[in-house]
Amino acid sequence: MTSKLAINGGPKAVSADDSEIFRWPIVTPEDEEAVLAVLRRGAMSGLDVTHAFEGDLKQYFGLDYALCHNTGTAAIQAAMWACGVGVGDEVISQSLTYWGTSLQVFSLGGTVVFSEVIPKTLTMDPADIEHRITERTKAIIPVHYCAYPTDMDPIMEIAEKHNLKVIEDVSHAQGGLYKGRLLGTIGHIGAMSIMSGKSLACGEGGFLVTADQELYERAVAFGHYSRTRDLESPELSPLAGMPLGGYKYRMHQLSSAVGRSQLKHYPERMAEIQRAMNHFWDLLDGVPGVVAHRPPQDSGSTMGGWYAAKGLYAPEELGGLPVARFCEAVTAECGQFKIMPGANPLMHLHPVLNDADVYGHGKPTRIANSNRDLRQPAGSLPVTEGLPGRIYSIPWFKHFDAEIIGQYATAFRKVAEHAEELQ
Numbered sequence: 150m151t152s153k154l155a156i157n158g159g160p161k162a163v164s165a166d167d168s169e170i171f172r173w174p175i176v177t178p179e180d181e182e183a184v185l186a187v188l189r190r191g192a193m194s195g196l197d198v199t200h201a202f203e204g205d206l207k208q209y210f211g212l213d214y215a216l217c218h219n220t221g222t223a224a225i226q227a228a229m230w231a232c233g234v235g236v237g238d239e240v241i242s243q244s245l246t247y248w249g250t251s252l253q254v255f256s257l258g259g260t261v262v263f264s265e266v267i268p269k270t271l272t273m274d275p276a277d278i279e280h281r282i283t284e285r286t287k288a289i290i291p292v293h294y295c296a297y298p299t300d301m302d303p304i305m306e307i308a309e310k311h312n313l314k315v316i317e318d319v320s321h322a323q324g325g326l327y328k329g330r331l332l333g334t335i336g337h338i339g340a341m342s343i344m345s346g347k348s349l350a351c352g353e354g355g356f357l358v359t360a361d362q363e364l365y366e367r368a369v370a371f372g373h374y375s376r377t378r379d380l381e382s383p384e385l386s387p388l389a390g391m392p393l394g395g396y397k398y399r400m401h402q403l404s405s406a407v408g409r410s411q412l413k414h415y416p417e418r419m420a421e422i423q424r425a426m427n428h429f430w431d432l433l434d435g436v437p438g439v440v441a442h443r444p445p446q447d448s449g450s451t452m453g454g455w456y457a458a459k460g461l462y463a464p465e466e467l468g469g470l471p472v473a474r475f476c477e478a479v480t481a482e483c484g485q486f487k488i489m490p491g492a493n494p495l496m497h498l499h500p501v502l503n504d505a506d507v508y509g510h511g512k513p514t515r516i517a518n519s520n521r522d523l524r525q526p527a528g529s530l531p532v533t534e535g536l537p538g539r540i541y542s543i544p545w546f547k548h549f550d551a552e553i554i555g556q557y558a559t560a561f562r563k564v565a566e567h568a569e570e571l572q
């Protein structure tokens with residue numbers, strides 16, 4: 150008989166030293182030197198390192214344009230404006246995500262409508278988009294949530310049919326593939342955060358990439374006043390010298406410097422993460438209650454750096470055991486890594502999306518410029534609303550170490566196989 154659960158006084162499944170396997174980002178003397186070189190030159194506010202980083206990004210994504218920003222939130226906001234989102238306009242996104250995917254649309258006078266997600270991928274359900282499109286819809290913003298590549302082909306088809314732009318939020322999935330294509334290169338714009346917690350991590354920062362000169366120039370015009378003299382667009386060049394958004398979105402060059410050295414080593418670090426995470430899920434194949442959140446092996450789709458890796462939970466296979474109790478028991482088996490239930494709080498249920506009057510319109514900002522009440526109350530997105538009880542975090546390994554990964558997999562297996570002890 151397997152030893153009894155740690156939460157009931159048994160021995161922990163994880164006994165190995167796991168103090169290094171979760172550390173991120175990996176910072177080496179190369180990063181330190183790159184930062185010191187910028188500091189010593191007093192070049193923190195310049196553009197030369199940022200231009201070089203943009204050159205690296207263009208090469209990495211294979212696209213003609215890259216524009217660095219001080220945050221991912223800013224890059225996505227500039228992308229929205231570049232795509233023509235303005236007063237009264239609507240974007241369609243998912244509710245299950247970090248707010249930075251869509252909340253900044255408020256500052257443009259626009260609003261967001263949420264679609265359902267597919268439970269096994271946690272990404273936008275293409276079948277739930279079209280009926281939400283109105284004459285005010287300007288863009289669809291899929292997010293490759295917790296690194297799972299969104300099913301982009303049908304979304305691009307819908308966008309083309311309705312003449313909409315697609316902004317991929319790649320903040321969770323830098324380097325991931327959708328059917329062999331790099332995420333961020335499929336939509337009209339790929340925009341993402343590279344703050345320190347993300348898989349590609351530079352400090353505070355973000356950027357957008359695109360193949361479209363007009364979209365690139367509009368993003369420059371919105372938040373990069375010092376670069377507007379280079380614009381070719383006949384509409385934008387007479388406005389050069391001031392940012393149309395009234396924002397200054399230039400990247401701090403200490404971030405650009407770290408971004409350059411991190412990107413250089415990202416492919417091999419990402420490959421090791423993929424090997425480690427796939428090994429973890431392979432060990433759990435067939436265990437009741439736990440389901441892998443990853444694309445099929447032969448799909449050509451991958452999970453990039455597995456940002457904020459999640460697992461799917463099937464409580465019906467474990468006698469209805471609530472996910473919070475399951476997580477508590479698994480955490481008791483673990484070392485450093487805490488297994489948490491759920492994921493990001495659902496946006497559509499938050500008071501900022503329902504009640505807050507941010508700009509003094511005398512009504513909620515969500516509908517301040519709308520021609521109808523498009524708020525989505527509890528019960529309006531039943532699939533999404535059912536998901537928090539079916540998601541949990543899994544250990545986000547940064548290195549391949551068969552012993553540690555094996556012990557963490559044992560932690561999950563042990564709890565699943567002894568779930569009745571928790572009832």
Ligand SMILES: *Cc1c(COP(=O)(O)O)cnc(C)c1O
Pocket residue numbers: 220221222223246247248249250292318320321341342343344353354355
């Ligand atoms: C982190 C994040 C952002 C925002 O990026 P910041 O750099 O923190 O502004 C946007 N979307 C998603 C999905 C994120 O996780």
